[in-house]
Each structure stands twice: as structure tokens, then as C-alpha cells.
Amino acid sequence: MEQTQSIKDLIIDIDEKKVYLPEFQRDFVWEISKTYDLFDSLIKDIFIGAIIFGVPSFDIAIREIDNRKKIVKGKKRPSLGVRTITKREIEQINKVGGNFRLILDGQQRTxxxxxxxxxxxxxxxxAKNEEEIETGNFENAKLEALLHEISGEQDAERLSIKLSDVWDVEENDYDEDEIKEKLFYATDYYKNCCADEGFDVKAEFKKFRNLRKKIADLFKSEKLLSYYLLDMNLEKFVVFFERSNTRGVQLNFIDILAAKLYTGNFNLKEKIKEFEIQNSNIVFIPEIIVRSIAFIKSSPKEINRNYILTSLNAGDFKDWWDKVCKLYKVTIDFLYENNFIISQDWMPYDNMIIPLINFLKEIGGDFHQMNTDQKRFIEYWYWNSVFSLRYSGSSNERIIEDSNILIQIAKGKKINSASYFNKLSKIQILSADDIYSFNKKANAVYKGILNLINYEKSGLINWNNDSRLSLNSTLEDHHIYPKNYLSQALGTESEKGLIDCVANRTLIPKIQNIKISDQTPSEYLNEIRKVNPEIQKSLENHLITRELLNGEYDREFSFFLDSRVNSIFEIVSRRLIQPKEAIREKFYEEIKYEDTANINIYCSYKGNKAEATFNPATTKIFYNGKLYDSPSAAALAVKIDNGATDNPSENGWTFWKYMDEIGMEKKINDLRAGTKITSLTT
Structure with a gap:
């Protein structure tokens, strides 16, 4: 029977050693973006699936929940605690109310x-700013209504709170002053806004405190997590794991959209099949086409699933499907032919295709039409987006922003937002040592490194025959020093922890990877040399030293890894880090405006929209027949007009917004004279 429990109780049970994993369960593999999605679902009360616990009636090896930090070079990663628990121990624990159980399904979520x-x-x-909340004010709004996004970093323009800080307060019962000093004053939001006119520290801390309590209440909600508790003998336990991955068929977003469009005489499934037949060498992702059409049709720009299902119709797809499919094909061909991707399966972010489609559409459908400067910007944007994990988390906003930016570049215009360049520069690799921590193929930076080598070398080649790996090659990230060999040959745990490091990986055809098995590097490479006498050229193409052939490096794994890491970082530095200032100087332009120029602005408070005009030179706003000396004063007037009480405060620079010439919504803070953040030329 399905039961429920709170996050708080689950965490306490794990800490009190009541919840474990079977030792044979796969490792924790979720990328951080899935964690963001998980908490987004919990906050929005979207069913995340039930966790299945089991109480085994037999002896079994168990291990702890993986709470280890990521791998750092030179530091031994602690092993997970593994032990055998007997049937008798389990019975004794539960006899006194210990509630011992194993996670059978739901390890990644837990x-x-x-x-x-x-x-x-x-x-x-x-959190959303108060003007973005459609119903109620900050204090009485539900947690879901307050959520702007779940992210891996805080937002300097929005109230932000780390989930672990909420839990820490609950565990240690901090008083109000401690919360203010340790948490609120440490936020980027407070540091960025505390000196601004209209920023009321008392009111903002009240919001922070209120938000923390709402999140804490979420953790305590008894009905948040669904679970099943199964008493299982050994036979049932085995059958469960044999069958657990084969249950059920789930409808996806495209299935639902196809059903809607079919009523308007547009057969989406047939169109998908038609493209796949005509372009068998390309992996087709229908959602890329759908979102691209949504971007083209919407104003202001929206590409989320709700907009697509409610606002797009069969006529939109009849107008744009074939055109966007052609742009999609040309974009994939461009990425491969210019060595941005080795194959589609190894592309770091599929969603990055959408901004490129919009760029291509703007220049006339042919990448040969772009000039040298545009190509230079595309290169910088592409690699820095990958290495900054830009498309992890809330990718819809990134897609819209990047599409608008690339449209500007396509028009030969400069970018007027300094903050945009700052976002692109936040890459995950700033030193050679950072490379050692990337060891999971699902990570965009891991894929990015392998693709960047491909870009640097103008295409990776097949070790057997020196021909270039094709777009639809079935590739595997081969261990240059095979995993089975290293498991036997290495002495220290820190070395073994680096076996899967991306610096020990390169992409080769799957069948070749199987044949290599667990031989030493010199053994398997010399076998390949029998069919390709020029194998040393292939190795150098993959950024691998030819000295591996003579056997002297077979037991020098650490030396090899350090050398290749430094070679990889040299490329990262030259392609991503060093061009930063030159790119900014070339493509950034500060806004210029006349003292007499006014622009139309707007805001939204409690679902009500207000319009005004703003003079960036004088910073005065004309709203509702009256001239206000500052954006904050005008913002307060809007709030009062819409029923706000209790002496409301507001930072007008982030409250008021405007639409630039390409339909992109921006805050007037981008027009603020003397700040680092500026915007579009009028």
C-alpha cells in the first residue's frame, strides 16, 4: 500500500542509519540539473514517482547513501561504507521500532x-521579485508562486536561499540575528542591492525569513514523498530487480502535441517520420523544431511547453515546420563540418541548436553568409556556453536570451549587456587541476573537452585507417589506459580514483573499444599498428603522446595523465579564457542616449500591468500623470495604486522593465548610468 513521509523524516532516517542501499545498486549518477528539476517538481507538487523500500528477510550486503564531494586531484576520495547485515540484525532493529529498510527504487532521487x-x-x-508575483504579496503567496528557478548559484537581483542553509537552521535552531548575520547578509542579493535607493533592509530580511520558513515547512510536509514498503524474500527480491526496468509505457510531450495538431490537419508523427527517412544520417530531435517555431511565433518570446500546447496551432506548423527542419539540418551539418561536434550523440547540449537556428534564419539560411567576426563570436559563445554549464537547469531562459543575442550578431549589431559577457566567462575549468574532477560522460564539460580536442585537431580520426569519424559514428569514450588493466596495476586509491578522468578518455568506434579489452596501452596500440603503420599520427590527433607505443609509459599512468591534462588546459586557455577581453572589446557597446530621450517602460504588480516613460539621463519616470524623481518612487506609486499597504518598499531599477528592439525584455537597471550593466542602443 502506498504511504507518504516528509523529506525531514527521510533525512533523519538516513542520518540515524536506518536507510541503506543494496551494495550492488548502481552508483549515484545524476547530473546536478536533474536535482534542480527534482526540487522544482517537489515545490510545484508534481508527482516524482514513488520510492520503493524493501525489508529483506535474508542476509545482504549494504552501503551508505553517497554524500561524497567530487574527485579532487591528490586527495583520496573516501570509500562508501559497505557491510553485511544479517537477517537477525534486521529483525532486532525493527523489533524495537528501528524501521530499517533498503532503497530498491528511487536511489537517485533520495x-x-x-x-x-x-x-x-x-x-x-x-525567488521572484514581488512585482513578478501574480497573486498576493510575498508574505502570503504560496512557495510555488514565489519560485523563479532552482539553480546552482544565487541571483544577485533576486532573493536567494540555499536549501542546505534552510536545513542547517532547522537542525541548529538559529535565532533571528544569527540568520541575518550568517545567511541574509552573505547573499549576493543583499550585497548588490543594499546601497540602492528604495532597498529596505528590514522588509527584505522579513521576506528572506518568510521564504526560509516556507521551505522548511515544505521539508516537514508529511505528504511530500510517496513510498511503498515491501517485505521481500530472496526470490521476490531478485525478480523485482529483473523486472523493475521494463514496467509501463509513458506518453511524452511530442505525443501530446501530435494529438492536438492532428485535429487541425497537421500530422506531426508523419512529418517526423518523413524527415528521418530523408535524413537517415542525422539524429532528429522533434522538440528542437517545436521550440524553434515557438520562438519565431511568440512575442514576447516564449518556448515553454505550456505556451506550445496552448498557443501554437496547426497553421503555425504548416507555415514553419519544413522551413525550420531545413535550418535544423543545415545547423547540424555546420556543427559537424566545422568540428564543433564529433557526433550528435556526443553533443554537450542539444538545446544550443535553437539559438543557432535563429542565427541561421537571420543571415538567410546559409552559414557561408556569415562574416569573420560573426564566426569568431559563434566559436566563443559555443565553447564558453558548454564549459560554463550554461544550459544546465532553466535552459528555456538561456535559449531565449542566446537566440536574441545571436540575432543581434547576425544583424551586425553589438551587444549592450556587459552582464552577458560575465555569464559566458564563468567556465568550470580555470586551471589544469580542474580537469581531474570530470569523470562522468553525462556531464556537458566532460563531453565538451572531448569535442574541443576534435575542434582543435580539425576532426578526430579513426585509429584503424586515419579516416575522419563520421557524424553518425557509434562511439565510446575509451579508456586510453584500459580500466581493467589499471585496476590491477595501480597501487594508491587516489590514482584509482582518476581511472575514469576525462584526460584518460578518447572517442573511438565501439567495436574497437570492445576488442581492446584490458591490455596494456603498448599491447593494444601495437596490435592496431599492424593495420595502420601510421598509428602515431592518429594518437597525436587524439592528443595522445606517441611514446605510449614503446611500452615505457605502461606503468606511468600519473605522468601520462598530468601531461595530457596540461595539453587540454592549454587549448581551453587559448580558446576560452584568453579571448575574453578581446571578445568583449569587439562585441560590446555601451548604450548611448540623448538627455531628452524617453523610452516606454512597464511593470507588473499582482497581475496588473502599469506603463510609464523613463528618461535614462535624468532617471525620472512619468507615470499616471505625474513625474517622479526616481524609479523607486514611481514603483511605490504603482504598488500603492494596486492596494499595497504597510509602507511598501521597492527597488525601482529592477521593478521597471522595457522591451528592446528585438523583443527581449530587460530591466531598466541595464540603462543605469555609471553601472557596469548596460543595454541596447536606442
Whole structure:
């Protein structure tokens, strides 16, 4: 029978050693973006699936929940606690109300929740500003209504709170002054806004305190997590794991959209099949086409699933489907032919295709039409977006922002937002040592490194015959020093922890990877040399030293890894880090405006929209027949007009917004004279 429990009780049970995993369960593999999605679902009361616990009636090996930090070079990663628990021990624990149980299904969800609340993974609740809340004010709005996004970093323009800080307060019972000093004053939001006119510290801390309590109440909600508790003998336990991955068929977003469009005489499934037949060498992702059409049709720009299902119709798809499919094909061909991707399966972010489609549409459908400067910007944007994990988390906002930026570049215009360049520069690799921590193929930076080598070398080649790996190659990230060989040959745990490091990986055809098995590097490479005498050229193409052939490096794994890490970082530095200032100087332009120029602005408070005009030179706003000396004063007037009481405060620079010439919504803070953040030329 399905039961429910709170996040708080689950975390306490894990801490009190009542919840474990079977030792044979797969490792924790979720990327952080899935953790963001998980908490987004919990806050919005979206069913995340039930956790299945089992109480085994037999002896079994168990291990702890993985709460380890990521791998750091030179530091031994602690092993997970593994032990055997007997049937008798389980019976004795539960006899006195211990509630011992194993997680049979739901390990990734449970581990993600635990790591976030314990602070192992940084997970931030980014709140909407009060004017963005459609119903009620900040204090009485539900937590879902307050959520702007779940992110891995805080937002300097929005109230942000780390989930682990909420849990820490609950565990340690901080008083109000401690919360203010340790948490609120430490936020980027407070540091960024505290000196601004209209920023009321008392009112903003009240919001922070209120938000913390709402999140804490979420953790305590007894009905938040659904679970089943099964008493299982050994036979049932085995059958469960044999069958657990084969149950049920789930409808996806495209299935639902196809059903809607079919009523308007547009057969989406047939169109998908038609493209796949005509372009068998390309992996087709229908959602990319759908979102691209949504971007083209919407104003202001929206590409979320709710907009697509409610606002797009069969006529929109009849107008744009074939055109966007052609742009999609040309974009994939461009990425491969210019060595941005080795194959589609190894593309770091599929959603990055959408901004490129919009850029391509703007220049006339042919990448040969772009000039040298545009190509230079595309290169910088692409790699820095990958290495900054820009498309992890709330990718819809990134897609819209990048599409608008690339449209500007396509028009030959400069970018007027300094903050945009700051976002692109926040890459995950700032030193060679950072490379050692990337060891999971699902990570965009891991894929990005392998693709960047491909870009640097103008295409990776097949070790057998020196031909270039094709777009639809079935590739595997081969261990240059095979995993089975290293498991036997290495002495220290810190070395073994680096076996899967991306610096020990390169992409080769799957069948070749199987044949290599567990031989030493010199053994398997010399076998390949029999069919390709020029194998040393292939190795150098993959950024691998040819000295591996003579056998002297077979037991020098650490030396090889350090050398390749430094070679990889040299490329990262030259392609991503060093061009930063030159790119900014070339493509950034500060806004210029006349003293007499006014622009139309607007805001929304409690679902009511207000319009005004703003003079960036004088910072005065004309609203509702009256001239206000500052944006904050005008913002307060809007709030009072819409029923706000209790002496409301507001930072007008983030409250008021305007629409730039390409339909992108921006805050008037971007027009603020003397700040680093500026915007579009009028």
C-alpha cells in the first residue's frame, strides 16, 4: 500500500542509519540539473514517482547513501561504507521500532535530496521579485508562486536561499540575528542591492525569513514523498530487480502535441517520420523544431511547453515546420563540418541548436553568409556556453536570451549587456587541476573537452585507417589506459580514483573499444599498428603522446595523465579564457542616449500591468500623470495604486522593465548610468 513521509523524516532516517542501499545498486549518477528539476517538481507538487523500500528477510550486503564531494586531484576520495547485515540484525532493529529498510527504487532521487540538504551539492531557491508575483504579496503567496528557478548559484537581483542553509537552521535552531548575520547578509542579493535607493533592509530580511520558513515547512510536509514498503524474500527480491526496468509505457510531450495538431490537419508523427527517412544520417530531435517555431511565433518570446500546447496551432506548423527542419539540418551539418561536434550523440547540449537556428534564419539560411567576426563570436559563445554549464537547469531562459543575442550578431549589431559577457566567462575549468574532477560522460564539460580536442585537431580520426569519424559514428569514450588493466596495476586509491578522468578518455568506434579489452596501452596500440603503420599520427590527433607505443609509459599512468591534462588546459586557455577581453572589446557597446530621450517602460504588480516613460539621463519616470524623481518612487506609486499597504518598499531599477528592439525584455537597471550593466542602443 502506498504511504507518504516528509523529506525531514527521510533525512533523519538516513542520518540515524536506518536507510541503506543494496551494495550492488548502481552508483549515484545524476547530473546536478536533474536535482534542480527534482526540487522544482517537489515545490510545484508534481508527482516524482514513488520510492520503493524493501525489508529483506535474508542476509545482504549494504552501503551508505553517497554524500561524497567530487574527485579532487591528490586527495583520496573516501570509500562508501559497505557491510553485511544479517537477517537477525534486521529483525532486532525493527523489533524495537528501528524501521530499517533498503532503497530498491528511487536511489537517485533520495541521494539528490540528501546531498542538497546536506550541502554537498549547492542548490539555491531563487525567488521572484514581488512585482513578478501574480497573486498576493510575498508574505502570503504560496512557495510555488514565489519560485523563479532552482539553480546552482544565487541571483544577485533576486532573493536567494540555499536549501542546505534552510536545513542547517532547522537542525541548529538559529535565532533571528544569527540568520541575518550568517545567511541574509552573505547573499549576493543583499550585497548588490543594499546601497540602492528604495532597498529596505528590514522588509527584505522579513521576506528572506518568510521564504526560509516556507521551505522548511515544505521539508516537514508529511505528504511530500510517496513510498511503498515491501517485505521481500530472496526470490521476490531478485525478480523485482529483473523486472523493475521494463514496467509501463509513458506518453511524452511530442505525443501530446501530435494529438492536438492532428485535429487541425497537421500530422506531426508523419512529418517526423518523413524527415528521418530523408535524413537517415542525422539524429532528429522533434522538440528542437517545436521550440524553434515557438520562438519565431511568440512575442514576447516564449518556448515553454505550456505556451506550445496552448498557443501554437496547426497553421503555425504548416507555415514553419519544413522551413525550420531545413535550418535544423543545415545547423547540424555546420556543427559537424566545422568540428564543433564529433557526433550528435556526443553533443554537450542539444538545446544550443535553437539559438543557432535563429542565427541561421537571420543571415538567410546559409552559414557561408556569415562574416569573420560573426564566426569568431559563434566559436566563443559555443565553447564558453558548454564549459560554463550554461544550459544546465532553466535552459528555456538561456535559449531565449542566446537566440536574441545571436540575432543581434547576425544583424551586425553589438551587444549592450556587459552582464552577458560575465555569464559566458564563468567556465568550470580555470586551471589544469580542474580537469581531474570530470569523470562522468553525462556531464556537458566532460563531453565538451572531448569535442574541443576534435575542434582543435580539425576532426578526430579513426585509429584503424586515419579516416575522419563520421557524424553518425557509434562511439565510446575509451579508456586510453584500459580500466581493467589499471585496476590491477595501480597501487594508491587516489590514482584509482582518476581511472575514469576525462584526460584518460578518447572517442573511438565501439567495436574497437570492445576488442581492446584490458591490455596494456603498448599491447593494444601495437596490435592496431599492424593495420595502420601510421598509428602515431592518429594518437597525436587524439592528443595522445606517441611514446605510449614503446611500452615505457605502461606503468606511468600519473605522468601520462598530468601531461595530457596540461595539453587540454592549454587549448581551453587559448580558446576560452584568453579571448575574453578581446571578445568583449569587439562585441560590446555601451548604450548611448540623448538627455531628452524617453523610452516606454512597464511593470507588473499582482497581475496588473502599469506603463510609464523613463528618461535614462535624468532617471525620472512619468507615470499616471505625474513625474517622479526616481524609479523607486514611481514603483511605490504603482504598488500603492494596486492596494499595497504597510509602507511598501521597492527597488525601482529592477521593478521597471522595457522591451528592446528585438523583443527581449530587460530591466531598466541595464540603462543605469555609471553601472557596469548596460543595454541596447536606442
Amino acid at each position: 541521494t539528490s535530496i540528501y546531498r542538497a540538504l546536506k550541502g554537498t551539492d549547492e542548490v539555491w531557491f531563487i
